[in-house]
Amino acid sequence: MKMNEDLKKAQAQMKSGVITVEGFLGYDDRDLATIIQHDEEEMARLNLDWEVVGQAMHDLLKKGSDGLGEPISVDKKWLVHVDETRGTLPSPWAGEGIFHKVNCEVRRLDKEGKPEGKILLFNELSLNMLEKHHFLQGRGSHFRLEPSDVKTVLGMWG
Amino acid sequence: MTTDLLILQTLLVGLVSVLMAVMISIIDGIVNNYGDVVVDVNGKKQMTVKGGTKLLGTLADQGIFLPSACGGRGSCGACKCQVESDVGPHLPTETPYLTDKEIKDNVRLACQVKVKADIKVHIPEELFNIRKMECVVEKIVELTYDIKEVLVRMPAGTELNYVSGQYGQFEVPKYGDIKEPTARAYSFSSNPQMKEHVEFLIRLVPGGAVTTYVHKFLKEGQKINVIAPVGDFNVKDTDASMICVAGGSGMAPMKSIFNDRIARGVINDRPIWYFFGARTTKDMFYLDWLWELDAKYSNFHFVPALSEPGPDEDWKGPVGLITTVLDEYLQTKIPLTDVKEGYLCGSPGMLDACMVVMKKNKMPEERIFFDKFA
Missing domain, CATH: 3.40.50.80 (Nucleotide-binding domain of ferredoxin-NADP reductase (FNR) module)
Incomplete structure (x- = not known):
């Protein structure tokens, strides 16, 4: 996968201080094309389907919103905290619109209903970037969606 | 001979790079030098400032603080003000935050408007009360696993007049990957009669630049900036x-x-x-x-x-x-x-x-x- 003009422009927007204070790339110094390609390979290796993952995350975001800003258990499997902070974020990809800062924090519940350690953190924008561009953010980014964590937290073992 | 050529080539490349840097600097100085411009506020106050910066920052430098929850990043839509001069069409970064009427009335996001020439703006009078103060964190109390109560003391001799329901912008210094001071808005939890202090309840937002700092690094005795008071949420004077x-x-x-x-x-x-x-x-x-x-x-x-x-x-x-x-x-x-x-x-x-x-x-x-x- 090569860095085309769109990817170059998007990567420039992802730097810290442009759209968000921290940016989208963390400490990852790979180019955007490489990050996306590696994550596509990793998702395939883990047998994770982008569309299925995206839909599961949409469902959790929707059901978590019922907590009205407080954490809520969903389907007795997850503890989901959906909260919104002031403002919106534009997509680093030009022309994709703006997204409300709706953060969704997902933790798996154990058999006793207690939350386990791994956390999946995403917002409307990160979900859009996952679905449209297969971009899971750079390593070290707060909103990085590590494919193995996606698999563990969403429980996609099938 | 080959070594000499390499040295010569390196010197030439270096020389060309220096020349280009100088030229870029000169061109930038010419193209982006707007000279002194006059900012007229409400027809009452005229300030001569150096042109070329965003209206939000220009006004802040003059002690006029418009509400802003995102630090001028164009993501909160709070820094609205009416611009009476022609500063060009509304930008795509502004329109999502503005109603049709606001666009018609030439309301702009101050963080998106660059001051390139004399400019007339209209700002609601109540915003002139907003000040930036260097405060001292007096007390931090952990209320829950993700909410902290932060009490800050105003600078000596300063009293903040505000009403319950208003908020302040809490600015934390640069840290880690956060390369610049960053402010976010939080409601006051303090009693407005207690004018020498203000208190905030700050909930940790995952990945939040300011809340992460408050929860991980903020210490009692530390100095931080507060921009306040802001907002129009208040209790109505009725018997309801x-x-x-x-x-x-x-x-x-x-x-x-x-x-x-x-x-x-x-x-x-x-x-x-x-x-x-x-x-x-x-x-x-x-x-x-x-x-x-x-x-x-x-x-x-x-x-x-x-x-x-x-x-x-x-x-x-x-x-x-x-x-x-x-x-x-x-x-x-x-x-x-x-x-x-x-x-x-x-x-x-x-x-x-x-x-x-x-x-x-x-x-x-x-x-x-x-x-x-x-």
Whole structure:
């Protein structure tokens, strides 16, 4: 996968201080094309389907919103905290619109209903970037969606 | 011979690079040098400033602070002001935050407008009270695992006049990967009678630049900047029953309102129903104080509710989402004949859900006041 003009422009927007204070790339110094390609390979290796993952995350975001800003258990499997902070974020990809800062924090519940350690953190924008561009953010980014964590937290073992 | 050529080549490349850098610098100086420009505010105040910077920063440098929750990044839409001069068409980064009428009236986001020539702006008079103050963090209290109470002291000799419901921008210094001071807006939880201090309740937002700093690094005794007071959420001067609903750090303006009314001796003048929702007792705080108010003042009614109390929690209060509990109380416990006003603070989802319940129970929408985003 090569860095085309769109990817170059998007990567420039992802730097810290442009759209968000921290940016989208963390400490990852790979180019955007490489990050996306590696994550596509990793998702395939883990047998994770982008569309299925995206839909599961949409469902959790929707059901978590019922907590009205407080954490809520969903389907007795997850503890989901959906909260919104002031403002919106534009997509680093030009022309994709703006997204409300709706953060969704997902933790798996154990058999006793207690939350386990791994956390999946995403917002409307990160979900859009996952679905449209297969971009899971750079390593070290707060909103990085590590494919193995996606698999563990969403429980996609099938 | 080959080595000499390499050295010569390197020197030439270096020379060309230096020349290009100088040329870029000169061109930049010419193209982006707007010289001195005059900013006219409300036709009353004229300030001569160096052109070329964004209106939000230009005004701030002159001590005029427009509300901003995103630090001028164009993501909150708070720094609106009317620009009476022609500064070009609205940018795509502005229009999502502006109504058709605002666009027609040439309301702009000050963080997106570059001051390139003389400019006339109109700013609501009340915004002139907003100041930037270097404060000292006096006390930090951990209220829950993700909410901290932060008390800051104003600079010596400074008093901040504000009303309960207003908020301040809390600015933290650069740290780690955060390359610049960053400010976010938080409601005051302090009693406005206590003018030498302001207090905030700050909930940790995952990945949040300011909240992460507050929760991980902020220390008592540290200096931080506060830009305040901002906002128009406040208690209306009527006799209507106050139906207050909050969750999490949405407690902040409610604490400020109640303590203000206690200090002014009017806490019992009108019925106050305070609904506070949380998931478990771990998410609850200030319970002792609020129960004390409930016991002490006949018109103050505290209704805490848990949505998912654990089996090992000794919870005897209402169980369910706060909207469910609110609905039940509006239907069965709060007199239907009471004239009511709603005061809400919390996430947009909670506010929208509360609005539905209140309107269903015949509370007029225009009597429901709120501060989205605690």
